[in-house]
Amino acid sequence: MSTDYQQAREAFGISLRELRFTCPSGNLTGTQLASALGWPHSKIYKCEGGRQTITEADLRRWVDACGQPEQLPGMLARLRGFESQIRSWRRQLSAGHAPVQSSWNVEVGRSHVIHAWEEAVLPGMVQTADYARHIFTRYGTFFGSTQDAEEAVRVRAQRQEWIYQRGHTLKVIVWEAALRARVCPPQVLAAQLDRLAGLVGMDSVELGIVPFTAPLKLPTANGFWIFDDRLVVTEDWHAELWLDDADNVSLYGRVWATLDDSAVYGSDAHNVINAARRALNAR
The missing domain is CATH 3.30.870.10 (Endonuclease Chain A)
Structure with missing residues (x-):
């Protein structure tokens, strides 16, 4: 995997974590977010740590669960930008x-x-x-x-x-x-x-x-x-x-x-x- 791509994925993971920390209703723990989404706890930390690329569908659910749907357009644009460079x-x-x-x-x-x-x-x-x-x-x-x-x-x-x-x-x-x-x-x-x-x-x-x-x-x-x-x-x-x-x-x-x-x-x-x-x- 290219260094540039991995750096972009890690930076995106930090943004996902910030969404969890800045929920209007209060900070969510990784366990709480995983429970709300019905995901394994490990998936949250893989996405946030840049070890797994979140899908567009999962990103939509993530921002909704964090109470910040207005963040979706900008984050989708970032995701599509670095995903277009490496096409599995x-x-x-x-x-x-x-x-x-x-x-x-x-x-x-x-x-x-x-x-x-x-x-x-x-x-x-x-x-x-x-x-x-x-x-x-x-x-x-x-x-x-x-x-x-x-x-x-x-x-x-x-x-x-x-x-x-x-x-x-x-x-x-x-x-x-x-x-x-x-x-x-x-x-x-x-x-x-x-x-x-x-x-x-x-x-x-x-x-x-x-x-x-x-x-x-x-x-x-x-x-x-x-x-x-x-x-x-x-x-x-x-x-x-x-x-x-x-x-x-x-x-x-x-x-x-x-x-x-x-x-x-x-x-x-x-x-x-x-x-x-x-x-x-x-x-």
Whole structure:
């Protein structure tokens, strides 16, 4: 969890505690508030201590129980502000992958230049439908979320139209491992590699590949996307992080440029793709 996010959650917890201490009818103890809300006593102190993020529904009940409903609009705005930066997969995938893809489509549609780095999977903007279908199915199974792979594939395919629109540039770097990862059947991966090879040389796509043999100035790590110079989206197993502050956008830009120093393009990129394709056929 990011330091900024945790600090915001702890500060919000202090505000929750202040509501309890300033009830018009007199201070409430944590035990009294828990009893009024029908919650375990521990939940009060987890929320106040920044160890648990309160939901919007629970916040509404909290301010009402503290007799201060007029505080709700301001506190909701604060909660939504820091919650928008870290988007848990549990919460996002409760309705399946398609709504998540729709959110991405909005940000892609607002952008003119997108930088991307992926170390273990090929980027969604260049995936074939079959490859994407296997990715969505595997994640859906792992997280136990709604299985909506077909709809998610359709929404992702809509996003790929962005590449063919005038004035757009996709600058993507992938590690060679992403070309060889068996996240789908061999025939699906073979077709995906063929599509990737066909993108080399496109006016709107700059495809770089970091070979296994390339010297690295930084270790390969989590994938991330930079939308123009205004937003970074990166992910971990628990959540996506949406970062729009200038310092973080600049940091990820430096990371991308550093990884780019190890990438090959053009015919050299074709050679790496072809080597992965031959290795696939040899098995």
